[in-house]
Amino acid sequence: IDQGVNYCDTAPAYASSMDYYGAALGERRQEIFLASKTHDRTRDGSLRLLDDSLRRLRTNHLDLWQLHDLRTNDDLDRIFSKGGAIEALVEARDEGRVRSLGITGHHDPEILLEAMRRFEFDTVLVALNAADKHRLSFIRTVLPEAQRRGLGVIGMKVYGAGTLIGPGGITSDQAMRYVLSLPGVSTVVIGCGTPVEVEQNARIAREFEPMSSAGMQAMETSTEKNAGQFTSYKVR
Numbered sequence: 452i453d454q455g456v457n458y459c460d461t462a463p464a465y466a467s468s469m470d471y472y473g474a475a476l477g478e479r480r481q482e483i484f485l486a487s488k489t490h491d492r493t494r495d496g497s498l499r500l501l502d503d504s505l506r507r508l509r510t511n512h513l514d515l516w517q518l519h520d521l522r523t524n525d526d527l528d529r530i531f532s533k534g535g536a537i538e539a540l541v542e543a544r545d546e547g548r549v550r551s552l553g554i555t556g557h558h559d560p561e562i563l564l565e566a567m568r569r570f571e572f573d574t575v576l577v578a579l580n581a582a583d584k585h586r587l588s589f590i591r592t593v594l595p596e597a598q599r600r601g602l603g604v605i606g607m608k609v610y611g612a613g614t615l616i617g618p619g620g621i622t623s624d625q626a627m628r629y630v631l632s633l634p635g636v637s638t639v640v641i642g643c644g645t646p647v648e649v650e651q652n653a654r655i656a657r658e659f660e661p662m663s664s665a666g667m668q669a670m671e672t673s674t675e676k677n678a679g680q681f682t683s684y685k686v687r
Contacts, residue, residue, distance in 0.1 A: 452479055452482055452483065454649060454650060454653035455653055455656070455657055456483075456649075456653055457482060457483045457484055458483070458484050458486070458605070458638050458640070459472065459483045459484065459485050459486065460486050460487075460576075460605075460640045461485075461486070461487050461488075461504075461508070462487055462488040462490070462519055463487070463488070463489070463490065463500050463503070463504060464488070464490050464519065469487070469504055469507040469508050470507050472485070472507075472508050473507050473508045473509040473510075474509075476508075476509070476510075480509075480510055484514045484515070485508065485510065485513055485514050485515070486513065486514060486515035486516075486517065486553075486576075486605075487504050487508070487513050487515075487516060487517070488516070488517040488518070488519035488520075488555060489501065489516065489517075489518065489519060489536060489539065489540075490519040490520060491536060492526060492529035492530050492535060492536050493529070493534060493535060493536055493539075494534050494535060494536060494538040494539045494542070495534070495539075496536075497536040497539035497540070498539045498542070498543070501513075501516065501539065501543055501548065501549070505548065511548070512547065512548050512549060512550065513548070513549045513550070514549075514550050514551060515549070515550065515551045515552070515553055515573070515574060516540060516543060516544075516549035516551075516552060516553070517552070517553040517554060517555050517574070517576060518530060518536060518537075518540070518553070518554045518555065518566070519555055520555060520556060520557075520558070521554055521555065521556040521558070521562050521563060521566055522556065522558040522559065522562060522686070523559075523562065524562070524565070526562070527562065527565055527566055527569065530566075531569050531570070537570060540552045551573040551574060551603075552570075552572050552573050552574075553572050553573055553574035553575060553576060553602075553603075553605075554566045554567070554572050554574075554575050554576070555575070555576035555577070555607075556575075556576075556577060556578075557577065557578035557589075557607065557608055557684045557685065558684070558685060558686045559587065559685070559686040560587055560588065560589050560592040560593050561592075563575060563577060563589070563593045564592060564593060564596055567593075567596060567597070567600060567602070571600070572602060573602060573603060574602055574603040574604070574605060575593060575597050575602050575603075575604055575605070576605040576606075576607055576640070577589050577593050577594070577597075577604065577605070577606065577607065578606075578607055578608035578682075578684060578685075579594070579604075579606040579607070579608065579609065579630045579633060579636065579639075580606075580608055580609050580610070580611050580615060580626060580629070580630060580674075580681065580682075581615065581621060581625070581626060581629045581630075581667075581670040581671055581673070581674045582611060582615065582671075582674035582675075582677070582678045582681035582682050583682060584671055585671075585674070585675050585678035585682070586678050586679065586682050586685060587682070587685045587686065590633060594633060594634070594635060594636075597635060598634060598635040603637045604635045604636045604637055605636075605637060605638055605639065605640060606630045606631075606633070606636050606638070606639040606640070607639070607640050608682075608684060609626055609627055609630045609639050609640075609641060610623065610626050610627075610641065610642075611626075611680075611681040611682065612642075612683075612684060613642075614677075614680055614681050614683070615674065615681050619676075619677055620673075620674070620677070620681070621670060621673060621674065623651065623652070623655060624655050625670060626670075627639060627641070627652070627655045627656065627659075628655070628659060628660070628661075628662045629662055629667055629670045631656070631659050631661075632661045632662040632667060639656075
């Protein structure tokens with residue numbers, strides 16, 4: 452928080468992440484935008500997860516509650532059927548326990564597009580990086596649709612789960628600048644393994660200046676050869 456980070460992301464599936472937030476935030480809870488998720492596809496299961504999440508986070512509300520890791524049409528059919536998770540999201544928002552609703556995914560662009568067709572979400576957390584356009588592109592599909600619908604866009608896989616950075620790839624500065632320069636992107640979530648990495652990433656964000664179109668094209672060209680490795684999290 453002292454580094455200027457105010458978007459905080461967690462989920463029940465992330466081991467003890469919520470317990471760390473709960474232990475650390477205290478009065479500083481009001482300084483951040485706190486986002487969590489449900490991986491359960493049912494109403495009742497999702498509400499149980501929400502109860503547990505709020506308890507572990509030691510807060511009375513989430514700023515954003517998201518459907519976690521949408522991958523298949525079966526996921527969507529279960530979520531939007533009677534007794535599905537979408538009922539939990541709407542109910543929790545109506546009760547004031549969550550303020551905004553979103554979706555997340557890095558597997559298949561079409562699944563996120565279909566989810567947006569079925570419900571008016573507030574945000575989408577989506578895989579975006581300099582190698583994306585070469586294979587099952589979220590930038591070419593989900594990003595413009597999210598803009599058209601007025602959704603907030605949160606970027607993930609900015610470093611390609613670490614594969615984009617280093618030999619054969621690009622620098623962390625280049626990788627984050629590329630994604631933050633995309634139209635409609637509000638912020639990015641970066642996995643950090645050490646305090647030094649937190650400091651480095653916060654510095655890149657603080658010093659951000661938009662990348663030129665030519666610079667972005669150069670990044671895309673440089674990642675084309677190893678695009679399959681850099682986007683291995685996608686469906687095929």
